Amino acid sequence: MIGNIPWLTAIIIVPLLTALFIPLIPDKEGRTVRWYALTASLLNLGLIAYAFWNSYNFKNTKLQLTESYPWVPQIGLNWSVGIDGLSMPLIVLSSLITTLAVLASWQVKHKPKLFYFLILVLYSAQIGVFAAQDLLLFFIFWEVELVPVYLLIAIWGGAKRRYAATKFILYTALASIFILVSGLTLAFYGDTVTFNLTQLGMKDYSLTIEVLAYVGFLIAYGVKLPLFPLHTWLPDAHSEASAPISMILAGVLLKMGGYGLIRMNLEMLPHAHIKFAPLLVILGVINIVYGAFSAFGQTNLKRRLAYSSISHMGFVLIGIASFTALGMNGAVLQMISHGLIAAALFFLCGSTYERTHTLMMDEMGGLAKQMPKIFALFTAASLASLALPGMSGFVGELTIFLGVTTSDVYSSAFKVVVVFLTGVGLILTPIYLLSMLRVVFYGQENLNLGLEKYSLDAKPREIFITASLLIPIIGIGLYPKLITTTYDYKTIEVASKVRSALPVIAQQETSRQAGLNSGLLISPGLIAPKF
Template structure:
């Protein structure tokens, strides 16, 4: 079989080292072309050699690297990783196109974009814990440099905060990975083999908490979220698209792959905690977004709020809820990238991010107004768009799960629904402040306002097509991962069904005993 994933991961990095030899005027075409080719390879791998009906790992490649310690080049894709690999290629290609106006050190910028593509794809594809850690760290360096060099006035503070938060959080990954490596008689770093080990309850609980801290930073989860508004507040549009569209999804993916996949008993114990954290994310970030007068920070807190539904879906321990969490990550990747790109386009024309200084620009920029409105409606989960289906699946999964008592489920639905009500209020008020009313001639110069260029229209149209497509026919996406997410939930429930319900949060559990044995493989 053709080594699809190895080629997909390595190609952008090899191309990045060719960037210094490309003429400066052509480097943007070269970078976009490489990203486009890489995305085409992802689609080809999915279309030709990936079977959506199989829950297990596919496109597997395993090559011995350091046999003395069991380290190997191990890659593969299943329903958790394949949709996010495709999302990574798609968003990165559009982000590279969005980076065309960059004139400060364009070679270095596009070098970092290509290197970052390798790092992000590797996170979703590798099946070795040490390799996962290395790729998880690899994408930090390009983001740090793109923030520190091309960011706004507070770029050094934002970049430093980003690297400190994420790098310190990542240390928990390697510590837990080594602990699992030395546990028991079998020495392995392969994720499938690690998931098959029979860890005791105390070990599972400690490792689960360690990984939760690491991935809580990346998702991000309150209170480890504060780096995100600062990073978004100083980033350029292409970096915005990668942060919102892909990097946040690494945390949700890793929670499913490692926390739920490796530690089923701990997952059951801490699932209510995930749900509570999800509710806090939704309501706290939505309320905070109300008070933000900086447009970038307002959208950043909106992203944090939407990630709360991922936590509730995972914590629901239901097949529909887990599927909803997966769809929410894909949906928000598309919607978040579109909104932040439009924020950048609006700033290029108005030269301000302060909502009090905006207003009345719709007549001068009708296309941007229409696109901004459509993407905002998608973000507030308007029926017919992807966000509505994702959030609905999370609600249905939480409502129908038999893992919790009726009282607990009712409280979760009540608080989550309150967060859903808040979202359209702050998003629609944001649109009103930006586009309606009178033009602020003291800050915004009318002669500098111009409508969307064909490149900008193409980027937003490319994002809106899957947003509407998923909203109108969700099976286009859900069929890609449903076999894997269903099996993940089944395994978690089967492994914990015969244990005594935890008493830490007594009264909220209602877990049935499973009758059939389900294999991880």
């Protein structure tokens, strides 16, 4: 709280409150309501910029802008919110992408009031997830976020929108049960019952409880990330969702999975994380390679980008499991970088679809001559996605590579295998992205598309949206400290907490079975960790 003003509560509530007035706006065609929604989004973005700029201390790893009020004391539910280096940059990312998604929705004519109402409700829920410091409050925001996404896909999606929306809600809603069960297990463990995340992280759990809770959280956040083999809802959701919803889905919602893993699996359950870290690295490698191979085989433009997202999120898992502050730093950077890049790609995909009325790449061709501006923007975003030096994707992936290869916990043999297999995914990434550009923008023009040449190329609004994403992508690529300084101290603290648990686990392992360490996954550094 700054002074007597609850800024963080205001940032969460403003989009919801403004959404409640949308039904009162006398506008059937959506011309007024879209400006209203954009104004509300910009207002909240301004509140975030003002509050964070004037009060957030980058070097302070503790919670800031904290507020705590009893909400439903009968069940122990408190309105407890706060931010730190982990949540602050993700809140800014969420606000930026959601605001741009509202601007990208300018062509929505079917039920525009309901559309913008749901977007603003989703806006509040996103900020709430990253700011909540009470487990029950976190779960409420997590669940509230699902409903608008389901409706936004089911009503404004493509031909198979109901199937995709149903699959999305089934996967994510069922996975949410694991958050509740695991959270309640931790809350009721021991002599005191608490839902405060900070207090939960200070409890001394038995290893069995930690492992059980860790598995539950991993399943829940693995679905959101998404983690192989819990990923199958994502390509369907992306292929049927409209471009603005895909921007939010790829740019923000997937990051909730990575955020949950760091916030709960690492901060609250460090001993269990040591047990599961090698598995996370393996699953991350599978995500990278599987996603890249699958993307290469897609002829649907949005499905190719969807599998590309699955591949890139695999790096987040590797960084989280690296046991180094550098790798942890790279994981957060990769989440931010991918959020910006994926939002740009899916928006440009939607712009291309509006002109061609198809997502099948083999039905396109020769579009570079007719849409040179869109071609240039699409190329820039694709180069960022394939980790071209000078763009944020390169910095994020390189940091994760350095983090895991310099880790003293994993053996040399394990690291060599990880780097080799991850390299396969890195080689495939430029192949499927550049071949996508070649098929869509080069070659012979498909005259059957019936393109209207006078209105083909990017409009000023579309250029502005893409530039608003490309500028931070390039800025972070050239000077990473623009963003890393906001969370450096926090990632160092989380990595230190995990590493401090290494001797405890090592002692338990040696006591249980001498020589249990295989030498493949865990090096002797686990038995005598080097700090």
